[in-house]
Structures are given as C-alpha cells and as structure tokens.
Amino acid sequence: MMNMGVSPTDLVIDLSIRYGFKILGAIVILAGGLLVARWIGNIVHSWIGRQRIEPPVRVLIVRAIRMVVVLLTLIVVIDNLGVQITPFLAGIGVAGVGIGLALQGVLSNVVAGLTIIFTKPYRVGEYIELAGEQGEVKMIDLFSTTLAHPDLSKVVIPNRKIVGEILHNFGTMRQLHLKVGVAYDTDLNSMLSLVRQILEESTYVLKEPLPLVGIGMLDEFAIMISVRPWVKVDDYEAACAELYQTIVERFQVARIAIPLPQREVHLVPAP
Known part of the structure; x- marks a missing residue:
C-alpha cells in the first residue's frame, strides 16, 4: 500500500530506479535489433545480387529476413519490460484475424503476387497482353504489376486481376x-x-x-x-x-x- 506521505519527487525517483533501466535496456535492444536487421538485410541483398534470382524475389527475401529480425527483437524487448509474452502473442493472433478479414483484397493481391513471382508467367522487360491491357513489364511487386504502354503511359494492374486470366506473353x-x-x-x-x-x-x-x-x-x-x-x-x-x-x-x-x-x-x- 502506497504511503500517502511520499512526495512526488520521491515517487518519480522510485519509479525511475524501478523501471528506468528496463526502459533504457529496451530502447537499446530495439535500436540494436533495427541495426542488425538492416545489416543482415544488406548482406543478404549483396549475396542474392550475385545469384540468378528475379528482382521481385530478391526484394521479397530481403524484406522477409529483416521483418523476422525485427519481430524477434520486439519479443525480446517486451520480455525485458516484464510483459508476459503468451497473452501478447494471443492478442496479436486475434488482431491478425481481424486485420486479415478487413484486408482481404490486399492479402489476395499479396498471394497473387507471390504466385506470379515464383511461377514466372512473365518477367520484367517482356511484352504482355492481359485483362484488355498490353505493354512492357516494368515492375512486379507483391501488390501489382506495372506495364509501360506504347503511348508512354503506365498501366498498374492489381495482381489478383492477373492470376487466373488469359495471358499473352510476347517475350522481348x-x-x-x-x-x-x-x-x-x-x-x-x-x-x-x-x-x-x-x-x-x-x-x-x-x-x-x-x-x-x-x-x-x-x-x-x-x-x-x-x-x-x-x-x-x-x-x-x-x-x-x-x-x-x-x-x-x-x-x-x-x-x-x-x-x-x-x-x-x-x-x-x-x-
């Protein structure tokens, strides 16, 4: 039970002593984890650049590795603050289900993007025709494919509109x-x-x-x-x-x- 005679200054000092080092340690761990994630990502990016891997796959692998390192860092930070990990992870799971239902269109684009990246029905630099549009493939990412139209305009097609459609690939x-x-x-x-x-x-x-x-x-x-x-x-x-x-x-x-x-x-x- 808190002593009502304790001054605000003593209370601040007591809380600083009790939680200050934990917060400072959490900040240090978080900053170190972000630096490590960036460092590992750069190493992986340099190594993948020497392999015969499609550019979208390179970006996906580097981002996934960085995300894993950041998530592990966040778990260590939360544990260092004295928060129970199990309820936290359960809450993340429940929140993830709700977010997934709200972002069905976005997730379908991501799944379609992964399908395109790994099955390779077309590649950057090839000329394709699909969904009533045609052009040279300029970019393939997780959410959309960007085509350069012959009139110098750009056509951005959501990936979910591509998978399952008839595709005419002219090549280069x-x-x-x-x-x-x-x-x-x-x-x-x-x-x-x-x-x-x-x-x-x-x-x-x-x-x-x-x-x-x-x-x-x-x-x-x-x-x-x-x-x-x-x-x-x-x-x-x-x-x-x-x-x-x-x-x-x-x-x-x-x-x-x-x-x-x-x-x-x-x-x-x-x-």
Whole structure:
C-alpha cells in the first residue's frame, strides 16, 4: 500500500530506479535489433545480387529476413519490460484475424503476387497482353504489376486481376504484320526479292527468327503481300513506320504498282 506521505519527487525517483533501466535496456535492444536487421538485410541483398534470382524475389527475401529480425527483437524487448509474452502473442493472433478479414483484397493481391513471382508467367522487360491491357513489364511487386504502354503511359494492374486470366506473353520481341498490295501483272519473284532485301537492310529487323514474306491473299484489286518480320519490343512502332515508308519508296523506284480500289460502273438506259 502506497504511503500517502511520499512526495512526488520521491515517487518519480522510485519509479525511475524501478523501471528506468528496463526502459533504457529496451530502447537499446530495439535500436540494436533495427541495426542488425538492416545489416543482415544488406548482406543478404549483396549475396542474392550475385545469384540468378528475379528482382521481385530478391526484394521479397530481403524484406522477409529483416521483418523476422525485427519481430524477434520486439519479443525480446517486451520480455525485458516484464510483459508476459503468451497473452501478447494471443492478442496479436486475434488482431491478425481481424486485420486479415478487413484486408482481404490486399492479402489476395499479396498471394497473387507471390504466385506470379515464383511461377514466372512473365518477367520484367517482356511484352504482355492481359485483362484488355498490353505493354512492357516494368515492375512486379507483391501488390501489382506495372506495364509501360506504347503511348508512354503506365498501366498498374492489381495482381489478383492477373492470376487466373488469359495471358499473352510476347517475350522481348514482337512480330510485325505488314500488308501491301501489288498489281496482278507484277513480277512476283522480283518483288518478293526486293521486299526481302529491304528487311535485310533494316536496322530494326532481327536476323533470327527469319522474316516471313509471301502472298497473303488474292484481293479483288490486288495481290496482298504479307510481310512479317520480328523486331524488339521497343522498336515496334518505329520499325512499322520505317518499313512501310521504305517499301513505298523502293516500289516507286522499281515501278511496282500499288493499285487503288476501282469500280466499273455500267449505265443502263432507262426503258
């Protein structure tokens, strides 16, 4: 029972002596644990950087190790303060269930992110199309995937919208689908040789796989030539514009006609 005659100063001194060293020790332990977590994380990050591991997996491993060290430090701090660990852990478990129910969407993104990271349906630098969007993969994290759109905008897709959907992965190169029409009286062998020469001279067209060039369709007014070379993802738009321009210019020099649609109109006299 507290003596009512004790002065406030004596009470403060008594509490400082009784709990001050514990609080100071807890602060020291917490600060040391944070430093150790950072130090271990840097060592693991340096070691993983020399391994053939995807960047998202590296970040995940480093964060998980740091989090484990911090949690162990917090347990030691709480124990040093004289707090019973068992009720504390039980309270954390109950709180965790409530937080999990409140953050179902976030947790589903995390689970989907882990699935993407470890199954690797696509990687950073590849061009993909899914959920009505397409672009080059710039970042994969636990919550979302960021795509760079051809118009230089960014598309951020929650990971839960990706897992289970149909995914079209173009990889690091794309195939152009060019079409050009020539007249029916054109020397096809010479014309196809000219197109192949244009593709060989282009700095955008990849040497492997070999470009596909041939007759794609017999149209009503022209023979449609299908030109399908492969280019890098970043060169898609520029290569398409350059090749079309070069084909038109070289056809004009070689006097290869690109016919326009025509219609024959017969006038029938009125009865």
